[in-house]
Amino acid sequence: MDRLTNFMTGFSLLLILLVLRSVRRAHIRVEYSVSWLSAALVLLAISRSPWALEQIAALTGIADAPLALVFAVGCLFLIVFYRFSIVISDLKDANIALAQRVAILEYRLYEGHGRRQSQAAR
Amino acid sequence: MTPPADAALLVIVPAFNEEQAVGRVVREIQAVWPAIPVLVIDDCSTDGTARVARDAGAAVLSLPHHLGLGGAVQAGYKLAYELGYQYVIRVDGDGQHDPRDIPRLYEALRTSGCQMVIGSRYLDGDENRTSLLRLAGTKFFRLVLRPILGKTVRDPTSGFVGVNRAALEVFSKSFPLEYPEIEALVVLQRRRFDFVEVPCRMRPRLAGKSTITAVKSIYYIVHVLLGVFVNILKFEHRLWKR
Numbered sequence A: 001m002d003r004l005t006n007f008m009t010g011f012s013l014l015l016i017l018l019v020l021r022s023v024r025r026a027h028i029r030v031e032y033s034v035s036w037l038s039a040a041l042v043l044l045a046i047s048r049s050p051w052a053l054e055q056i057a058a059l060t061g062i063a064d065a066p067l068a069l070v071f072a073v074g075c076l077f078l079i080v081f082y083r084f085s086i087v088i089s090d091l092k093d094a095n096i097a098l099a100q101r102v103a104i105l106e107y108r109l110y111e112g113h114g115r116r117q118s119q120a121a122r
Numbered sequence B: 001m002t003p004p005a006d007a008a009l010l011v012i013v014p015a016f017n018e019e020q021a022v023g024r025v026v027r028e029i030q031a032v033w034p035a036i037p038v039l040v041i042d043d044c045s046t047d048g049t050a051r052v053a054r055d056a057g058a059a060v061l062s063l064p065h066h067l068g069l070g071g072a073v074q075a076g077y078k079l080a081y082e083l084g085y086q087y088v089i090r091v092d093g094d095g096q097h098d099p100r101d102i103p104r105l106y107e108a109l110r111t112s113g114c115q116m117v118i119g120s121r122y123l124d125g126d127e128n129r130t131s132l133l134r135l136a137g138t139k140f141f142r143l144v145l146r147p148i149l150g151k152t153v154r155d156p157t158s159g160f161v162g163v164n165r166a167a168l169e170v171f172s173k174s175f176p177l178e179y180p181e182i183e184a185l186v187v188l189q190r191r192r193f194d195f196v197e198v199p200c201r202m203r204p205r206l207a208g209k210s211t212i213t214a215v216k217s218i219y220y221i222v223h224v225l226l227g228v229f230v231n232i233l234k235f236e237h238r239l240w241k242r
Helices: A002-024 A030-048 A050-060 A065-121 B022-032 B049-055 B068-082 B099-111 B132-149 B165-173 B180-190 B214-241
Strands: B009-015 B038-042 B059-062 B087-090 B116-120 B161-164 B195-199
Touching: A002 A030, A002 A065, A030 A050, A030 A065, A050 A065, A065 B059, A065 B068, B009 B022, B009 B049, B009 B068, B009 B099, B022 B038, B022 B049, B022 B099, B038 B049, B038 B068, B049 B059, B059 B068, B068 B087, B068 B165, B068 B180, B087 B099, B099 B116, B099 B161, B099 B195, B116 B180, B132 B180, B132 B214, B161 B165, B165 B180, B180 B214
Parallel strands: B009 B038, B009 B087, B038 B059, B116 B195
Antiparallel strands: B087 B161, B116 B161
């Protein structure tokens, strides 16, 4: 139990440091770091609070407290993944719309340019 | 049949790495109606598709990166809508659709009152020339779509389709991105639009190989089924919000 919670504490601290480092280097935008930092902080709090762990175990009906910790970790990261799936989908939609708009503008630009050239040649 | 007037009909040809076939497709379309505008949508091909299409006399809409079939077709629909075209017919760049059937699709678009016309390879009852896998998939989707569309669609996976301006407006705003044919039917039906099928010929690809595998077929079925039901849910949600 202690080893597992200690490992989780170390892991969540590592995650916080990693995310902060990525934000500082502009690898992750601040608004997207919030989900990871929140998840890591909740994980840190749970791993350092036997009372919270017991509450989760009682709430979910899991008799084993370490298993409740694993369950909490799984739930937290599923929520983060869900949020990022929404973000990725939005970005993909925006990306497609932009690519189509660029292609159409380029087409109309060259079409207009070609028309002006043929008018000038006459 | 009389060729369409200016700004009435645009033929779009989505193409990805089809340099060996697209030139012939464009020339065949222009042989049907020489003045017909042909727009090849080059989905960021890595070969000479765009050059070959231009050399054959088509206008080319070059996408800056690969969007897949739905994204490419929608780009064509958006441009056609902005340019004021009344009708758009889609012909695939691999040469499987016979451009000699374009007048038949165009006539049905003008006279049927339907917003969409599908070139169907099965309307004559000739299902023998299709592979077993494709035929099984087609029959499965006929069954799925029958209660949703309220009528049987013989060839739901056909990409040889024509749309009028009303459908063009809808598709330029909302169009399925992967495997669009079946989902597009549901999108139209949800807006109480109608479609009609006309018989057409399908040929083997002029060049290259089909990339369809057994795993991709299963993915296709799952993806399209999900897409169909999502489109139904979207519609229900809109009704509920009113």
